[in-house]
Amino acid sequence: MARQSYHHGDLRRAILDAAIEAIGESGPGAMSLRELARRVGVSHAAPQHHFGDKAGLLTAVACQGFELLADALTEAGGELLDVGTAYVDFAVTHRAHFDLMFQPKLYHADAPEVRAARERAGLALAGGLQRMPAGPGTASAHAPLAAWSIVHGFATLWLAGALPEDMGDDPAAAARPVIELLFARGG
Known part of the structure; x- marks a missing residue:
C-alpha cells in the first residue's frame, strides 16, 4: 500500500525505515530503490541521491x-x-x-x-x-x-x-x- 507523499523532515531516515520494512516483507535481495521511493512518496531519484545505489542503501541498513x-x-x-x-x-x-x-x-x-x-x-x-x-x-x-x-x-x-x-x-x-x-x- 502506498504511503502518503513525503513532505518534510528526515528523508534519509524515511527511506531507511521503508527499506527495513521492505526487507522484512521480502528479504534484502527483493528490495528496489524505485519501490522504496514509491513507498515513501518521493521521486525515484531521491533514494539514489541519499545512498547512491541499492548496495549503498543496504550498507546503511547493515551498519545500523x-x-x-x-x-x-x-x-x-x-x-x-x-x-x-x-x-x-x-x-x-x-x-x-x-x-x-x-x-x-x-x-x-x-x-x-x-x-x-x-x-x-x-x-x-x-x-x-x-x-x-x-x-x-x-x-x-x-x-x-x-x-x-x-x-x-x-x-x-x-x-x-x-x-x-x-x-x-x-x-x-x-x-x-x-x-x-x-x-x-x-x-
Whole structure:
C-alpha cells in the first residue's frame, strides 16, 4: 500500500525505515530503490541521491543493524548468558537487519562505518566470555567463535521455524539452556 507523499523532515531516515520494512516483507535481495521511493512518496531519484545505489542503501541498513546489535549486547551486561540471549532477542526483534547483516555480498562490507560497527558488536559479544564459567573449551582461542556460532545458529533456526515446537514462544528463554550447555563445567 502506498504511503502518503513525503513532505518534510528526515528523508534519509524515511527511506531507511521503508527499506527495513521492505526487507522484512521480502528479504534484502527483493528490495528496489524505485519501490522504496514509491513507498515513501518521493521521486525515484531521491533514494539514489541519499545512498547512491541499492548496495549503498543496504550498507546503511547493515551498519545500523550492527550498531543496534552492539547496543543490545552492551546493555545486556557482561555475563555470557545475558549477552547470548540478547543476541537471540535482537535477531527476533530486528529480523530485517539480522537477515541482511550476515549477507555481506549485498552491501559494502568493507565500508569503514560497517567495519567499525561490526567490530563494536563483536567486542560486545566477546565481552561475555570474560565472565564465563570455566569449562571445556573456554580457554580456547576458538571460544568466542563457538559462542557466536551457538547464539547465531540458534537465532537462525528460531527464525526459520526449524526448532521443535516444545521450545515455547520466548526465543531468549529457549536459547539460555542451549548456551549453558556448551560452556557447562566439565566434571
